Structures are given as structure tokens and as C-alpha cells.
Amino acid sequence: MFPYKTSLKLNKNLKEPLYLQLANQFILLIREGNLPPGTKLVGSRTLADLLQVHRKTVVACYEELLLQGWVESIPKKGTFVNKSLPLAQKTTLVGTFKTSKKKSSGFNFYDNNCLSEKKTEKRKGVIYINDGTSDTRLTPTEEIARIYRKIASKKSAYTFLDYSSTHGNVKLREVLAVYLNNSRGLKISKENILITRGSQMGMWLSSQLLLKEGDIIVVGETNYSSADITFQYQKAQIKRVSVDENGLVIDQIEKLCKKQSIKAVYVTSHHHHPTTVTLSAERRIHLLNLAQKHNFAIIEDDYDYDFNYNHAPILPLASHDSSGNVIYIGSVCKTVAPVFRVGYLVASEDFVNEAAKLRGYVDRQGDALLELTFAEFIKSGDLDRHIRKLMKIYLQRRDLFCELLKNKLGDYFQFEVPKGGMAIWVHLNKQYSWSEVAKEASKHQLEVGEWQRYDLVNKKHNAIRIGFASYNDEEIKLLIEKLKQTFKSIKKVPIKHF
Amino acid sequence: MFPYKTSLKLNKNLKEPLYLQLANQFILLIREGNLPPGTKLVGSRTLADLLQVHRKTVVACYEELLLQGWVESIPKKGTFVNKSLPLAQKTTLVGTFKTSKKKSSGFNFYDNNCLSEKKTEKRKGVIYINDGTSDTRLTPTEEIARIYRKIASKKSAYTFLDYSSTHGNVKLREVLAVYLNNSRGLKISKENILITRGSQMGMWLSSQLLLKEGDIIVVGETNYSSADITFQYQKAQIKRVSVDENGLVIDQIEKLCKKQSIKAVYVTSHHHHPTTVTLSAERRIHLLNLAQKHNFAIIEDDYDYDFNYNHAPILPLASHDSSGNVIYIGSVCKTVAPVFRVGYLVASEDFVNEAAKLRGYVDRQGDALLELTFAEFIKSGDLDRHIRKLMKIYLQRRDLFCELLKNKLGDYFQFEVPKGGMAIWVHLNKQYSWSEVAKEASKHQLEVGEWQRYDLVNKKHNAIRIGFASYNDEEIKLLIEKLKQTFKSIKKVPIKHF
Structure with a gap:
């Protein structure tokens, strides 16, 4: 006999009624070839005994399978897996009814190379440079x-x-x-x-x-x-x-x-x-x-x-x-x-x-x-009113950020104080590259972000956008400090001309 | 002198400060050719008198215009509309600074003929047949x-x-x-x-x-x-x-x-x-x-x-x-x-x-x-829990709708009672067409909706989807009644065979 007892698992704690749990598991067994078309199903009394459930549960399950067309009932002979069901594809392994959804699709789709993933992962204790987002x-x-x-x-x-x-x-x-x-x-x-x-x-x-x-x-x-x-x-x-x-x-x-x-x-x-x-x-x-x-x-x-x-x-x-x-x-x-x-x-x-x-x-x-x-x-x-409130705060943050950037990191960066907005366009001293700065900054829990996106046509302008609005004063100081440490550990002597 | 007094309107009740209201109106006058490049602007004292505002307001306005590059200040000569501004396009009518946004665009865009507008207009007192929406x-x-x-x-x-x-x-x-x-x-x-x-x-x-x-x-x-x-x-x-x-x-x-x-x-x-x-x-x-x-x-x-x-x-x-x-x-x-x-x-x-x-x-x-x-x-x-609640209500509505449809309109419609969902697939007696039914129904404050969309390939199956879930019992009765009146006023004797 088919190993019903090991193949069918009922869980009385689920909201799904037992007869439906049973029916859905039968469907999987049928679908995946474990109970091929024409197979006679065990009698409802026997199955109820095997699974230690009320016979009514099994009867309700078989009725459901009948209604949905998975089984057919032949009077005086019993319940059979519907003979007109096609055989399951050979590639489906027998007994794999616990497989999870695949990682890769079974069809081809267009790969749009131009699209880039928008990363938003945030780790605790790390400061992320953004391109000018607000302070939520x-x-x-x-x-x-x-x-x-x-x-x-x-x-x-x-x-x-x-x-x-x-x-x-x-x-x-x-x-x-x-x-x-x-x-x-x-x-x-x-x-x-x-x-x-x-x-x-x-x-x-x-x-x-x-x-x-x-x-x-x-x-x-x-x-x-x-x-x-x-x-x-x-x-x-x-x-x-x-x-x-x-x-x-x-x-x-x-x-x-x-x-x-x-x-x-x-x-x-x-x-x-x-x-x-x-x-x-x-x-x-x-x-x-x-x-x-x-x-x-x-x-x-x-x-x-x-x-x-x-x-x-x-x-x-x-x-x-x-x-x-x-x-x-x-x-x-x-x-x-x-x-x-x-x-x-x-x-x-x-x-x-x-x-x-x-x-x-x-x-x-x-x-x-x-x-x-x-x-x-x-x-x-x-x-x-909200905008007016933000304006005051962001103006102050812009000034602090620009002041520190100039005083503490003037050897590495060149920039104009922006007249508006939430970001500064920061040129890096040509002796450095954002790729090396980003790599080094990462060690100091500072993520520079996708610096590549500012130079899509490879003009080597060596500049990125640094948002100032989303950080409070403490965070601005910390960010500047981390940048300073980054340059220290790169250990180059900055040349004065950009 | 340029008619400043009639061209510039200030409103003290607006939140926008007066100097900005003034500046923005000046920009429009410049932009639209009413104050061409090189025009000397009236002195701040004179303008303040004309408009009956404080002189500071006019000075602030001129400073703003200067900052934004719309005017230039020539020492000892006065304030002039920036000479380097290009002339406004000729097609812009002089004095049209109150024109509203155009109905048609000044550029071409692709017309996707396949797209159809989704109509959601709702008039009071009218019953709309839908394709199976829920009762909000x-x-x-x-x-x-x-x-x-x-x-x-x-x-x-x-x-x-x-x-x-x-x-x-x-x-x-x-x-x-x-x-x-x-x-x-x-x-x-x-x-x-x-x-x-x-x-x-x-x-x-x-x-x-x-x-x-x-x-x-x-x-x-x-x-x-x-x-x-x-x-x-x-x-x-x-x-x-x-x-x-x-x-x-x-x-x-x-x-x-x-x-x-x-x-x-x-x-x-x-x-x-x-x-x-x-x-x-x-x-x-x-x-x-x-x-x-x-x-x-x-x-x-x-x-x-x-x-x-x-x-x-x-x-x-x-x-x-x-x-x-x-x-x-x-x-x-x-x-x-x-x-x-x-x-x-x-x-x-x-x-x-x-x-x-x-x-x-x-x-x-x-x-x-x-x-x-x-x-x-x-x-x-x-x-x-919400689904279980809806299920009971929708089941009852389905039964009522189907019963009335069969008993009161059986001569006009053929359908199977749907086993699930929120709509019935209703075939119309071939003697009628949905276009005439829709037209007539409209007179009875009943909107049949876009019956065309069910027959996109012109198979003449003469059927549409009628949602039953969104109406309460009274509305279902009313809808059926309106359909009955519709057929009465079409005045054909229905033939028995579909």
C-alpha cells in the first residue's frame, strides 16, 4: 500500500480545516506522480484509522477531490485517481512535494542591462552618504x-x-x-x-x-x-x-x-x-x-x-x-x-x-x-509650515557641513556652497579616486554609496553628490571625522592643485 | 511709462510675501516680452508710490530679480532688464500673462491606440453594472x-x-x-x-x-x-x-x-x-x-x-x-x-x-x-475573518441575483450560476444586442458599462459579465427591475431559443 501515513501530515493547530489539509496534500501527491492516474485510493475507514482522524474528515476530503476533478468514484469499486489526468512531467522527482520555489525560472525573460538595482540596505552603526535625502x-x-x-x-x-x-x-x-x-x-x-x-x-x-x-x-x-x-x-x-x-x-x-x-x-x-x-x-x-x-x-x-x-x-x-x-x-x-x-x-x-x-x-x-x-x-x-521648519534646520546643517568640509578636509575636496537643495557637489583631489576612498571608508563604517553613477560617461570629473540634510549636527561631525580617518589611512600626501 | 499700476497686482491676503509677488509678476512681464531686454525699470520710490507699498518691498523685489539674473543694475543709471536675455518668442501674445495652461501640447507624443480609458464617473441615483467588484x-x-x-x-x-x-x-x-x-x-x-x-x-x-x-x-x-x-x-x-x-x-x-x-x-x-x-x-x-x-x-x-x-x-x-x-x-x-x-x-x-x-x-x-x-x-x-464575513454575504447575494435573473428575466438571459467569484457571465437572447440594451437602460438610470470589452475579437457571443457582490438586496431588486423595464421599452417579443 502507498505510505499514506508518512506522506500525509495533518496539523490540528492550523486554521485550515483537516479535510482541506488532507485534500491539498492528496492533490500534491497526484500532481507530482506519487499517485498516478488510475491508482485506487485506500478506503475512507482505513485511512481514517491510519491517520487517527474522524471518518467524516476523509469522506469530506474525497468529496472535495471529486468536485475538483482529481479523483473519480466508481460505484461499488471505490475512489480512483482520475484516469484522464496527464502524467506528471518526468523531470519532477518523486517525493519532492516539499521542494521550495526555485531560484531560477523555467522560462526566458528579457534582461534589461540598463536597469540598476536600488540599494537601500542599512546596517546599524554605519553612516551612509546619500545624494540629498531628507531627514525622515x-x-x-x-x-x-x-x-x-x-x-x-x-x-x-x-x-x-x-x-x-x-x-x-x-x-x-x-x-x-x-x-x-x-x-x-x-x-x-x-x-x-x-x-x-x-x-x-x-x-x-x-x-x-x-x-x-x-x-x-x-x-x-x-x-x-x-x-x-x-x-x-x-x-x-x-x-x-x-x-x-x-x-x-x-x-x-x-x-x-x-x-x-x-x-x-x-x-x-x-x-x-x-x-x-x-x-x-x-x-x-x-x-x-x-x-x-x-x-x-x-x-x-x-x-x-x-x-x-x-x-x-x-x-x-x-x-x-x-x-x-x-x-x-x-x-x-x-x-x-x-x-x-x-x-x-x-x-x-x-x-x-x-x-x-x-x-x-x-x-x-x-x-x-x-x-x-x-x-x-x-x-x-x-x-x-513644515517646509519653513525644515528650511531653517537644513540651512544650518548646510553651513555646518560646508564649514567642516572646508576646514577639516579642504586638502581633499573642492566644492561650491550650494544655494539650495540638500546636497553638495564635491570634487575629490585628483590624486585620489572615489573607488579607493569608498573602499577605505567602508573600513571606518562609512558607506560612500554608488559613486559610479555620477560619471556614467566616464568623464573622470572625480566628483560625487553628498547630501547634508539628513544628518543632525552630531552625525555631520561624525561623518566628517570618518572621512578624515579614511584619508589618513590612505596615507598619501595630498597635492594642492585639483 | 509702462503701465506698472495696471500690470502689477498685489494681494496682501496671500501667504506669499509682497516682494515675491512683485518679483514673480516682473519675471512674467519680462519673460513674455512686455518688458523687453534693455528696458529701464521705474525707480523704487516711484513704484512704491504707484503701488502704495513700502519702498523696502520694491527694493527687495529688485534685489531678487538681480539675484535671479532677470535685471542688471548699472551704477548711477538704474535698474535695467538684462540685455543678454533672449527675446521672447513672437508667438507669445503681449499681455497674455493670465493665459492658462494649454489644452494641447507643443510637442508630439506617441498615441497608444490600444490603451482605453478606465471610466469611473458615478452619477447619483444611477445603478452601474460592474464586472464583479466588491462592496466597499x-x-x-x-x-x-x-x-x-x-x-x-x-x-x-x-x-x-x-x-x-x-x-x-x-x-x-x-x-x-x-x-x-x-x-x-x-x-x-x-x-x-x-x-x-x-x-x-x-x-x-x-x-x-x-x-x-x-x-x-x-x-x-x-x-x-x-x-x-x-x-x-x-x-x-x-x-x-x-x-x-x-x-x-x-x-x-x-x-x-x-x-x-x-x-x-x-x-x-x-x-x-x-x-x-x-x-x-x-x-x-x-x-x-x-x-x-x-x-x-x-x-x-x-x-x-x-x-x-x-x-x-x-x-x-x-x-x-x-x-x-x-x-x-x-x-x-x-x-x-x-x-x-x-x-x-x-x-x-x-x-x-x-x-x-x-x-x-x-x-x-x-x-x-x-x-x-x-x-x-x-x-x-x-x-x-473579513473573507469569511464577505463569503456569507456574497453567497446570499449571488443566490438572490441568480434567482431574480432567472425568474424575472429568464426570457432575455441565459447563464450558469457561478461557483465562485463576484460576477455572472450572462448571455443575452440573440434577438437583442448589448448596444441597444445599454442605450435603453441608460434612460432608466442603469448603466451597463463597457459591454464591448467582452468581445474584443468580435465573436458575437452576446455575453457580458454582471457583478453581483457590490449590491445589497434592495439594489439587486432595483437593478433587476430596471433591466425588466429596459426590455419592456425595447418592445420585442423574445424568441425562446438563444
Whole structure:
């Protein structure tokens, strides 16, 4: 007889009823060839005895197997494994019903070499250099959660629980239109807004709609690596123009336009990523004029509009866009916290509608409860108050960080104090390389991060972005100290000229 | 003199400081050619008088303009609009600084004809026929919001606020691995799970990784239209096989495999969408064997696993997948509420990792607070209790709906009582067409919805899916009544044979 007793294991502590546990184990035995088609199953009384369960349990199990089509019942003969079931594949080992899901797939899929893994592993006691993230300890999470619960507890809340618009919650779109018009000089209405899951989704959707294989997109010679990768995924042709102290060199874009038809320009005009420079007024107008003349899109990623220390925020290109050439992308992720995936894509109505259609097949829709929470958070002025609070703190951190970097590590680093944002663009003395610094720093519990991503075209500029906003004063001092120790242990005499 | 007084409007009630309001309006005037390069600006004292503001406000405004590069200051001569600014494009009308964002874009983008808009508009007093959505009034929203707030209010909450794994929150992945193993007979660990924003994202990511132009994917002759569209977006070749009372006809897939190399099969094995039939045991094994032999992927969309009225849920194909051929997709959207965008993609580790990499560029990451909320909701047994509660209610609704449909509308409709799920596959008497029924129903405040999507290949099967779960008893009676009135006003004598 088949070794039922050893092959069938019942666990009375599980929530799953015994008859179902039994049925599912039978199915596995059948599926994997241990009980081949045509096999007669042991009588219910015998099996109940073997397993020490009530006979009803076995009867219920056999009925379930019958219903599902795994066995057939032949009157006066008994219960048999369904003869019409195909034999299990030979490669399936007999008795392997405890195998776990494989590591590798049984099919081929496309390997997108351009994609890089986003590492977020954090070990205790280690300081991680980031490219300019916010300090999540300052997030008003309790306040946000309070609003969330209030909204979810309203009697009318159920109306927001169902499938809803792929454009995002209409109330947040209305509130955002007013907020962006007031704070950034836009002239939009809710029809120009698609609520996204943060800037990255705005970029993804734009890239999908604008670019196909071979299409040209212009970016800076150094550029935000996630943007590059998003465009590369579409197999777009990336053309790079220089970045100087006034941002992207627009004259080079003008020259490109004379030779080729370009589809889009990606720009972080407020503070260029990674170098932190601001696109000058002159170049802003020049770029807009070019876009209008040559009908290309400007993807304006305004990731750090809220943070300016030396003067008021500079209005985005989108505020001057009377011809519908700018796709303006932003989010609350840098300002409030990355976990709150609420962002926006602002553009002409036709583009917004097409992007909304597409997002219906990407993630179907956003989270209306969270979107309503942010509508209230913005409308009440809480967001603005939060920004003002952060501004003071981050300004102080920038100053401390830059001061220490200059005084303690001036021999190794060269940098300009950034006028805004949350990061410094730091050039390393040419005698060193970030690869050796990163390796050595690691020994001092300091992780430099993916320094490679700042030099995707191998220009050897030897610079990386170092965020200052996420560390408190103590942490800043510790980070600088660890960097100092790192250089000490590299034991080179720094040369004075960079 | 330039009409400063009429062109510059200050509003003391705005939060934006006056000097900034002024500066931003100046920028618009400059940008749009009203104040061309080289124009001398009026003196600060004069402007202060004109606008009746303090002179300091105007001075601060001019300083801001200087800092941003819009104007230049020439000692002893005054303040001038920066001469090096390019002229604004001619097409920009003078004086249009109140224009709103355009309806159409100033650039071209790809029009993906395959995408269809997801309509979610709801008018009061109208009953909408859906394809099987849940009743959001039964959602334990307060309980979920309570857990959410509890998690967000913990001291350690800030650790979840930062950028995190693109695979999803690790705790939810662990809880789900156990939950899916126990409830669905899977044999997985957290490494096999990617947390998505619902089933649609699982489908999107799979489609991106599996299919390129011309690749073959097999689906049922009638199929879930969003799946079709997702594959069409990738320009895949869709091959259709018949669907009978036992689900997809796998013999037809076997024949296809002999002729061509197929990349994937999309299957809703538990209850075929839209017809609600269950894939038989025999065909399950056959399909798995074929996948193993021909190395194709099975995308198993298990959208309604939780709802079975006649017998226990049937284990998914994924529970028998020892060779890594199945990509198993599910979510809590149908079970709890669509607003909670939490789903999962279960597959071999290599595929999960590649999908996680890709999702990093789609929406960067999920919502860790919501994911933790669902980890607790599942682990505490709340989800299971909720499902048991729903099961009783939906079973009763199914029976009422089917009974009324048969007794009151038996002349017009033919259908099988579905064994599970939340919808009935309803064939219309051939004398009628859904287009005329939909048109007429609309007059009775009943919206039939997009009946076209059930017959994408124009097979004229004259059937649509009618959801029963989202209506209470009164609403079911009303819906049936409205359908009856609809047929009455169409005024045809139904023929008896379908």
C-alpha cells in the first residue's frame, strides 16, 4: 500500500480545516506522480484509522477531490485517481512535494542591462552618504496619520474605496492646482494635473509616451542617473550637453536642433542634478524658445523647489510655458518623506490624459485615502509650515557641513556652497579616486554609496553628490571625522592643485 | 511709462510675501516680452508710490530679480532688464500673462491606440453594472486606518519613511509567504515575493519583462480586457484559444507549441475572466507540463481566489509549480477594497529580482506604512475573518441575483450560476444586442458599462459579465427591475431559443 501515513501530515493547530489539509496534500501527491492516474485510493475507514482522524474528515476530503476533478468514484469499486489526468512531467522527482520555489525560472525573460538595482540596505552603526535625502526624523508622521485616519473614519469614506480615476483624486488635483499656481507661478487648472506615485512615475510615464527606440533626448553631461536609465530603458538615444555654472549649455542644444530632430530635453533647472547649479534666466528663456520653435518637450524635474537658502525659489520653466512644451514633475517625497508616494505631472491636457490612460495599465490608480490626506495637509497650510521648519534646520546643517568640509578636509575636496537643495557637489583631489576612498571608508563604517553613477560617461570629473540634510549636527561631525580617518589611512600626501 | 499700476497686482491676503509677488509678476512681464531686454525699470520710490507699498518691498523685489539674473543694475543709471536675455518668442501674445495652461501640447507624443480609458464617473441615483467588484461598504476601513495610525505613531516609524526596498516591505513579504503557503499550498519564501500596487502592476511588470514586439502570448478567446491591452501595449502577438466549460482548451496550446515558440500563457485558472469557469484538474497538469517542456511562462492571475461558494478554493497552478514556470499574481484589492493598492507577484527568485529592479524605475517603491498595516491585518487573522464575513454575504447575494435573473428575466438571459467569484457571465437572447440594451437602460438610470470589452475579437457571443457582490438586496431588486423595464421599452417579443 502507498505510505499514506508518512506522506500525509495533518496539523490540528492550523486554521485550515483537516479535510482541506488532507485534500491539498492528496492533490500534491497526484500532481507530482506519487499517485498516478488510475491508482485506487485506500478506503475512507482505513485511512481514517491510519491517520487517527474522524471518518467524516476523509469522506469530506474525497468529496472535495471529486468536485475538483482529481479523483473519480466508481460505484461499488471505490475512489480512483482520475484516469484522464496527464502524467506528471518526468523531470519532477518523486517525493519532492516539499521542494521550495526555485531560484531560477523555467522560462526566458528579457534582461534589461540598463536597469540598476536600488540599494537601500542599512546596517546599524554605519553612516551612509546619500545624494540629498531628507531627514525622515523630522517628518510630521503622526499628524499625517491622524488626518489619514480621520478621512478613513468618515461615514462617506467608502465612496473613496472603490476603483477611481486614473488621474488621481479630484480634490487633491484641485488643491494642488491652487498650491502650484500660488507657490510656483503656474497657470494651471486641475485638468493639467496627473497625480503620480512620486517624480519617478512622472518620468516613467513621460518616457513611455515620448520616446521609442532611437528617439533623441538631451540631458546634461552629468545627469540624474535614474533619469538616464529611464530613458535608456526605452532605447532612446541620449545626447549630452555640457553643464557649467549656469546649468545646461543651451547653445549646444540649439546646435543639435539644427542637425537633428530632438524629442525632449530633461532638465533639473532649479538645481541641476547632480551639480546643484541653477539654470540662468537667460538660458531659461532660450530653452523655452527653442522648445517652441522645434516642438520638443521639456521634462522639468523640480525635485528640490522648496529648498533655497540664498534667495526665493526661482520660478520653474513651467511658469513661463505658454505653448504647452513643459512637462513639470514634482513630488512631496523629498519634502515630507519618500514613503508618501504622492507626486504630480503637470502638462497640457492632452498629454495628461494620455499619461492617465497609460497609468491605468501600470498600477491602475493611486491611493485616494493618502491623496485626500495630502489635499488636507496642503490646504491647511501644514505643508508650508513644515517646509519653513525644515528650511531653517537644513540651512544650518548646510553651513555646518560646508564649514567642516572646508576646514577639516579642504586638502581633499573642492566644492561650491550650494544655494539650495540638500546636497553638495564635491570634487575629490585628483590624486585620489572615489573607488579607493569608498573602499577605505567602508573600513571606518562609512558607506560612500554608488559613486559610479555620477560619471556614467566616464568623464573622470572625480566628483560625487553628498547630501547634508539628513544628518543632525552630531552625525555631520561624525561623518566628517570618518572621512578624515579614511584619508589618513590612505596615507598619501595630498597635492594642492585639483 | 509702462503701465506698472495696471500690470502689477498685489494681494496682501496671500501667504506669499509682497516682494515675491512683485518679483514673480516682473519675471512674467519680462519673460513674455512686455518688458523687453534693455528696458529701464521705474525707480523704487516711484513704484512704491504707484503701488502704495513700502519702498523696502520694491527694493527687495529688485534685489531678487538681480539675484535671479532677470535685471542688471548699472551704477548711477538704474535698474535695467538684462540685455543678454533672449527675446521672447513672437508667438507669445503681449499681455497674455493670465493665459492658462494649454489644452494641447507643443510637442508630439506617441498615441497608444490600444490603451482605453478606465471610466469611473458615478452619477447619483444611477445603478452601474460592474464586472464583479466588491462592496466597499463592507470594508473594515476604520480598523485598517487604526492599524495604520498605530504603526505611523510608533517611535521607530521614521525608519520606514525613507527610500526602501523596491521589493516591498520585508515584513509583509514574510507574512505573505506564510499566508500564501498556508492558504494556497504554495511553497515559497519571501525571496519569491515582490509586493506590487495590485494585480495590474504585477501584470505590467511581467509583460514588460516577458514580451517584446512580435512575441507570442496565449490567452482565452474571451479574456480580461486589461490583460489583453497590457500585452498589446508591448506589441506582443496575442494568440487565442477556445474556452469551454473546463476553461482554456489546453490541447490548442499544445498544437501552437508545435508550430511556434510561445513566451507566455495568461490564465485566470480559478475562475476564467470573464466566463467564470474553472480550469479542470486535468488541464492544469497538462498546462504545467507544457510550460515545463516548452519553457514558457504561465501568468496566473488569481484575482478571486478567496470567493468560492460550492467547494473549497482550488489550489492555484503555482502550488504545483516545481520548475519555476508560474508567475502568480494576486492582490487584496478585490478582497478588501481597490483603494488599498497592495498586491503580490510570486515567482522564481531571478524573475522577482528583475521585476523589482524594473519597478524601481516605474514608481520607485511601495508604501511601507500601508504594507506594514496589511502585514498586521493579515497576521492577526483579520483578513481571514473579513473573507469569511464577505463569503456569507456574497453567497446570499449571488443566490438572490441568480434567482431574480432567472425568474424575472429568464426570457432575455441565459447563464450558469457561478461557483465562485463576484460576477455572472450572462448571455443575452440573440434577438437583442448589448448596444441597444445599454442605450435603453441608460434612460432608466442603469448603466451597463463597457459591454464591448467582452468581445474584443468580435465573436458575437452576446455575453457580458454582471457583478453581483457590490449590491445589497434592495439594489439587486432595483437593478433587476430596471433591466425588466429596459426590455419592456425595447418592445420585442423574445424568441425562446438563444
